[in-house]
Amino acid sequence: MAVRDDVVNAIAAFSLFADLTGPQLEEVAHLFDESFFGQGERILRQGVSGSGFYIILEGTAGIRVDNVDRSTLKAGDYFGEISCLLGEVPVADIVAETPLRCLVLPAAQLEGFLTAHPRIMYRLLQGEARKLKNTTKWLS
Amino acid sequence: MAELGQKPFPPGRYRLIVVGSGPGGLQVSYSLSRLGVDHAVLSDDPAPGGMFRRWPVFQRMLSWTKPFAGVDHGERAYERYDWNSLLSDDQENRAVMPALMDGTSYFPSRPEMQKGLETFAQRTGIRVRHGCRWESTRRDGKDFVLTTSDGEYRTGVVVFAVGVAHPYRPPIPGLESVPHYGDFRPVETYKDRRVFIVGKQNSGFEIATGLLPFARQLVLASPSPTKLSVLTHTLVGVRARYVQPYEDAALAGGVVILDTTIEEVMKDGAGYRVRTRNAAGRELTVAADDVIAATGFVTPLRDLPALGVATFGQSRLPAQTPFWESATVPGIFFAGTITQGAAGLKKHGIPSNSGAVQGYRYNARVLARHLAETKFDVLATRERMDAETLVPYLLEQVSHGPELWHQRAYLARVIDLDRDAGITNEGIVPLQAFLDSGGGDAVAATLESNGQGNPYPVVYVRNAGSIAEHPMPPHELLDFTGAEYREQLRGLLEPVLSGAASPA
Numbered sequence: 338m339a340v341r342d343d344v345v346n347a348i349a350a351f352s353l354f355a356d357l358t359g360p361q362l363e364e365v366a367h368l369f370d371e372s373f374f375g376q377g378e379r380i381l382r383q384g385v386s387g388s389g390f391y392i393i394l395e396g397t398a399g400i401r402v403d404n405v406d407r408s409t410l411k412a413g414d415y416f417g418e419i420s421c422l423l424g425e426v427p428v429a430d431i432v433a434e435t436p437l438r439c440l441v442l443p444a445a446q447l448e449g450f451l452t453a454h455p456r457i458m459y460r461l462l463q464g465e466a467r468k469l470k471n472t473t474k475w476l477s
Numbered sequence: 478m479a480e481l482g483q484k485p486f487p488p489g490r491y492r493l494i495v496v497g498s499g500p501g502g503l504q505v506s507y508s509l510s511r512l513g514v515d516h517a518v519l520s521d522d523p524a525p526g527g528m529f530r531r532w533p534v535f536q537r538m539l540s541w542t543k544p545f546a547g548v549d550h551g552e553r554a555y556e557r558y559d560w561n562s563l564l565s566d567d568q569e570n571r572a573v574m575p576a577l578m579d580g581t582s583y584f585p586s587r588p589e590m591q592k593g594l595e596t597f598a599q600r601t602g603i604r605v606r607h608g609c610r611w612e613s614t615r616r617d618g619k620d621f622v623l624t625t626s627d628g629e630y631r632t633g634v635v636v637f638a639v640g641v642a643h644p645y646r647p648p649i650p651g652l653e654s655v656p657h658y659g660d661f662r663p664v665e666t667y668k669d670r671r672v673f674i675v676g677k678q679n680s681g682f683e684i685a686t687g688l689l690p691f692a693r694q695l696v697l698a699s700p701s702p703t704k705l706s707v708l709t710h711t712l713v714g715v716r717a718r719y720v721q722p723y724e725d726a727a728l729a730g731g732v733v734i735l736d737t738t739i740e741e742v743m744k745d746g747a748g749y750r751v752r753t754r755n756a757a758g759r760e761l762t763v764a765a766d767d768v769i770a771a772t773g774f775v776t777p778l779r780d781l782p783a784l785g786v787a788t789f790g791q792s793r794l795p796a797q798t799p800f801w802e803s804a805t806v807p808g809i810f811f812a813g814t815i816t817q818g819a820a821g822l823k824k825h826g827i828p829s830n831s832g833a834v835q836g837y838r839y840n841a842r843v844l845a846r847h848l849a850e851t852k853f854d855v856l857a858t859r860e861r862m863d864a865e866t867l868v869p870y871l872l873e874q875v876s877h878g879p880e881l882w883h884q885r886a887y888l889a890r891v892i893d894l895d896r897d898a899g900i901t902n903e904g905i906v907p908l909q910a911f912l913d914s915g916g917g918d919a920v921a922a923t924l925e926s927n928g929q930g931n932p933y934p935v936v937y938v939r940n941a942g943s944i945a946e947h948p949m950p951p952h953e954l955l956d957f958t959g960a961e962y963r964e965q966l967r968g969l970l971e972p973v974l975s976g977a978a979s980p981a
Contacts, residue, residue: 339773339790339791339792339920340790340791341789341790341791341793342647342791344649358756358758359738360700360737360738360754360755360756360758361756363700363738363756364700364701364736364738364756366697366700367700367701368701370790370823370826371789371790371791372789372790372820372823373787373788373790373796373804374796375791375796375804375805376799376803377910378798378804378913379913381916382822382913384944384945384946385822385912385944385946386824386946387822387824387825387886387925387927388824389823389826390950402852426946436787436796436804436805438789441823441826442826443825443826443827443928444598444825444826445825445927445928446826
């Protein structure tokens with residue numbers, strides 16, 4: 338399912354893709370699929386295999402662990418990368434809090450995608466560092 | 478059938494209206510009728526068949542009907558090998574297609590497909606008001622009001638089965654004035670010409686394949702690399718039928734395949750110049766005598782977005798619930814290829830086959846039952862089962878059940894294992910609905926693929942409110958009825974079965 342033609346403009350503003358040129362953004366947009374989730378719909382399911390790497394285009398989503406809401410994700414945020422990178426099932430539900438439009442890349446394609454686009458990998462690494470820092474702060 | 482000169486379903490109020498007379502509209506109408514749900518069917522077309530009355534442009538289907546499969550054509554299990562016939566509950570109306578095909582190919586010709594759909598509609602008595610064009614839609618209290626070329630229709634529930642066949646062109650300067658896939662001229666007129674095809678999906682490769690004996694040069698271009706179905710192990714990617722141009726390019730013949738952004742299409746005398754730039758920044762301008770936009774299709778939803786129907790993706794598919802209801806406007810449902818907008822889990826990135834007849838015909842049947850039960854108080858019958866037969870039954874379903882084969886990780890066979898009511902066959906249910914709707918102890922069996930090898934069964938067991946996923950190993954001959962499977966499944970079901978088998 339190919340993406341809508343306004344996706345390239347939308348993702349140009351996301352920090353993950355901050356280093357890309359126009360044709361590179363277009364190539365990236367075409368590698369992803371677009372998906373839509375109604376309010377309350379689950380995107381990732383705790384314990385269910387076969388999910389992917391998601392980037393939010395529009396709307397917000399909640400992270401829910403054992404039925405407890407933890408935090409909210411918004412446009413430009415991404416999720417699912419941890420289970421893709423580790424090859425494990427998600428440890429949380431991700432639930433659409435509003436109607437939600439996302440880009441999605443299947444788990445099996447994430448490694449190839451990141452190694453082909455080192456600048457995106459670096460930005461993703463920064464994102465992971467930020468998450469780790471926040472978790473460390475929260476724990477301390 | 479209606480009397481001569483008298484169209485069925487004059488304007489008025491109906492409990493349910495189906496719009497469209499392609500395979501999706503026909504299947505949902507047939508299935509509703511079987512459940513005793515009265516409804517009207519409206520269609521702009523003069524006869525049944527939908528897009529197969531015109532396309533594919535090279536007049537041969539991409540979906541097969543295998544005549545010899547070791548299964549009688551009247552059997553349900555034959556549906557796995559026959560991707561093109563609509564589904565009938567009666568043996569005599571099953572497998573309409575193989576009997577109509579001339580035997581020269583296991584891909585039916587377009588006219589054979591059209592004939593098959595017309596034959597099914599005629600034999601099963603599906604009534605359609607043809608030549609009735611749906612033009613606009615509004616709300617009036619709880620009703621939807623459809624304005625058509627024949628007058629106004631009112632209903633509380635409407636199913637749109639209007640296809641995804643409206644030509645789409647991305648906003649590339651100059652592309653708006655080049656012919657689309659649907660405008661393809663007689664193939665001989667491309668003799669000795671340089672043809673530039675924008676788009677590298679099946680429609681682009683179908684045209685390229687047809688042009689191989691005619692065109693001097695073929696260039697296919699789009700931003701991302703071509704995927705091949707034989708490598709993705711799914712319908713994602715260019716189908717084997719259309720791979721010949723790819724081989725021609727690989728062997729450096731007269732076909733060129735470019736992964737590049739198309740920046741502009743410029744008129745140049747009688748021909749064109751196409752300016753491209755790839756992700757590495759390299760610019761290339763290609764001269765061509767013809768440019769064809771094989772850039773896909775959008776859903777002809779007319780004014781439904783203004784009514785609040787959310788859409789997504791290049792095809793502007795309506796966002797849908799697992800039961801194919803608009804995610805944003807309750808009461809509006811979809812059937813046919815539009816149901817690919819209800820993506821389900823899309824495990825491992827693999828879509829369902831809801832975009833194609835062999836997949837969406839099952840969605841339509843599940844939708845009909847869902848509508849009957851939730852909107853019209855018609856309860857479909859459910860078979861009671863005993864614990865002894867459960868394991869072999871489920872293994873038979875994952876080995877031969879056509880719904881599971883065609884709609885992998887999308888439709889599931891669900892069995893309720895209720896402590897009081899006993900074991901009940903719930904039938905075919907969208908997997909997502911099973912996983913997300915909650916409920917008592919139950920098991921859902923699917924067939925799934927991860928894009929790498931053979932499909933394999935997966936069993937989801939819901940026990941005391943929580944669901945566990947259990948993949949089973951693949952089998953070289955795709956037969957999951959053997960002892961190792963019986964043993965594994967028995968072990969998985971044991972904890973829940975012990976509760977169901979002995980009512981409290």
